[in-house]
Amino acid sequence: MTDFNELYDYLKRVSLPTCPACQRKTTWLITVEDAVPTMLALVPTVKGHGQPWKGSGVPAVFMVCELCGFVRLHAFNVLQEIVKDAKKKGGNGAGAPKT
Numbered sequence: 001m002t003d004f005n006e007l008y009d010y011l012k013r014v015s016l017p018t019c020p021a022c023q024r025k026t027t028w029l030i031t032v033e034d035a036v037p038t039m040l041a042l043v044p045t046v047k048g049h050g051q052p053w054k055g056s057g058v059p060a061v062f063m064v065c066e067l068c069g070f071v072r073l074h075a076f077n078v079l080q081e082i083v084k085d086a087k088k089k090g091g092n093g094a095g096a097p098k099t
Contacts, residue, residue: 010083011063011074021070028072029064 011030019026059076 006083006087007061007079010079010086011061015063019065019068019070022065022068024067026065026067029066030061 008030011028015028017025060073061076061079063072063074064070
């Protein structure tokens with residue numbers, strides 16, 4: 001499992017500096033104080049008729065624009081694999097997809 005500090009460092013390193021909502025250069029807020037509870041959201045999965053499936057969801061990482069509050073969600077499992085692959089290659093994640 002990827003260390004939360006590694007994931008945080010990776011996101012800080014590769015995040016685009018401009019917010020797509022307000023079009024201003026921003027610092028993305030990524031909360032990692034208490035690791036899992038503050039960093040991850042369980043984005044609900046809904047059934048075909050729009051009702052949420054209880055206890056289901058997709059683990060996601062929140063990134064919030066500090067200027068306008070725009071929220072980005074990224075699938076935790078995908079980011080975890082990207083960081084793990086970059087670590088195996090001995091790189092710093094440069095060249096990885098921008099988040």
